[in-house]
Amino acid sequence: MTNFLGIYFPEFFYVLCGLVCFLTAFRARKNESAKLGTMLFWTLTGIIFMLGKVLPSALVGAMLIAMGFLTVTKQVKIGKFKESTPEFRKASSERIGSKIFVPAVAVGLIALILSFVKYDVMKDGVATPTALNGAIMTGVACVIALVLAFVICKPKISDTKEDTSRLLMQVGAACLLPQLLGALGSVFAEAGVGEVISGMISSVVPQGNIVIGVIIYVFGMVIFTMIMGNAFAAFTVITAGIGVPFVISQGGNPAVIGVLGMTAGYCGTLMTPMAANFNIVPCAVLETKDPKWSVIKAQIPMALMMIVVHIILMLAIGFR
Amino acid sequence: MEYIKLIGILIIVLGFALKLDVLAVVLVAGIVTGLVAGLDFVHILEIIGESFVNNRLMSIFLIMFPVIAIIERYGMKERAAYLIGKIRNASAGKVLSIWMVVRSVASALNIRIGGHVQFIRPLILPMTSAAAEASKGSPLSEKEEEKVKGLSAATENFGNFFAQNCFPASASVVLIQSGLAVAGYEVSLSDIASSAIYVMIISVILTIVQVMLFDKKVKGGRKS
DSSP states (O other): OHHIIIIIHHHHHHHHHHHHHHHHHHHGGGOSSOHHHHHHHHHHHHHHHHHTTTSOHHHHHHHHHHHHHHHHTTOOOOOOOOOOOHHHHHHHHHHHGGGGGHHHHHHHHHHHHHTTOEEEEEETTEEEEEEOOHHHHHHHHHHHHHHHHHHHHOOOHHHHHHHHHHHHHHHGGGGGHHHHHHHHHHHHHHHTHHHHHHHHHHHHSOSSOHHHHHHHHHHHHHHHHHHHSOHHHHHHHHIIIIIIIIIGGGTOOHHHHHHHHHHHHHHHHTTOTTSHHHHTHHHHHTTOSSTTTHHHHHHHHHHHHHHHHHHHHHHHHTTO | OGGGGGHHHHHHHHHHHTTOOHHHHHHHHHHHHHHHTTOOHHHHHHHHHHHHHHTGGGGGGGGGHHHHHHHHHTTHHHHHHHHHHHSTTOOHHHHHHHHHHHHHHHHHTTOOOOOIIIIIIIIIHHHHHHHHHHHHTSOOOHHHHHHHHHHHHHHHHHHHHHHGGGSTTSHHHHHHHHHHHHTTOOOOHHHHHHHTHHHHHHHHHHHHHHHHHHHHHHHHHHHO
């Protein structure tokens, strides 16, 4: 049972993700241009989703490079689709009414309920309550929502297939960026990039001044997070390299300085295209005109103000 | 020459700035960094492949697409616009302020409400843009529409980021604890979480200020 919930059941939902990719690959045969490249791209994506756990890692890496070749040579394109007309949407919204919200609300509600489910995993001979895998929470919720959507709207399967392919093609390669940047982070970690940077910073910063220490720590978190796209990766490196010697060892409260250091990093997350899952994928999902910067632009004022807030908070409550 | 390892960062910065193909830029950055650090090419492929597969959870939202496809075709946005239109004095700022409070509280309690695919596209964006239109009294310009999308996506991030550390067992709080422990400072999870509340409150207030300023702009746009 433990193996089933922890390992096999999540894979089922990745297989479903793979099917969505295959559907799109199959639809790409009707593309006006870049037919082959687009089909190949989505087929490879689908295979990685479905069989990722059993394929050799080096092969997955090679497939990703092939996909990179396809996108850089502009062989992956969006096809032409016939979208629903405003008249049709208006008529059916009047017919169905507010029941149309049921599937969307169900996704949140079911995932919420499932997040309270705990099951026992044997850890060193002791049963430890463990939350369900995130893929199960989202997956179960989406499958139930899909059934509800079919019951409520009674859509034509062919329409649904068309619309799904259109959505995925519009999001395009951006949907793989978060995963790929995660992979880049792993290469950086193995190559020791973090150590080089923290060594660089600590060699130029003067020790002994609390205000300078706090400012350097906050900006170190912001800038390093912007480069890595991930505040967690930045936190480990910058807290050890700057936070501890320049702030905490000078009398700072470790709990307060630590948590503020982390959220200072999040200010960096708000401003960087490297955090693709928060800043670039939403552009694609919401179909903004500017595919990279619309979300970041809306976030920059907040991020800058929060950086100032962090410096003030650290000095005001971090040294009590 | 240790600094040569930073070449990957340079590639990323240049590639993103020059708007080159993102997939290729990231792959090249990874391979070059690995090579200059003396890693074997096949080993680099292995690291990339393994990490990519382990991060599949980040893209699990793909299975939500068929649901969105159906409810959008059958008039979800139109219905949201109709309902918002019935509320007097609705505005984008009010919708987003309520969302920000709900999202922050949920995030602080580790309740899974949120997500750009799960919540913003199907629910929050249609309501926000309908409310903006209602308060303006005429259809939004392309620029305003773009701003509504940006703000809707941004509030999701604000609520998620700045409130999550209030929950003692969240991944980030656990990481903060272990990071401090490595440096020799033992701190309890609840000490860390209780220190996070200031940032949460300030972020909610600043967000409400930002979206209310947008409201003013939209209403001002009506006269011109």
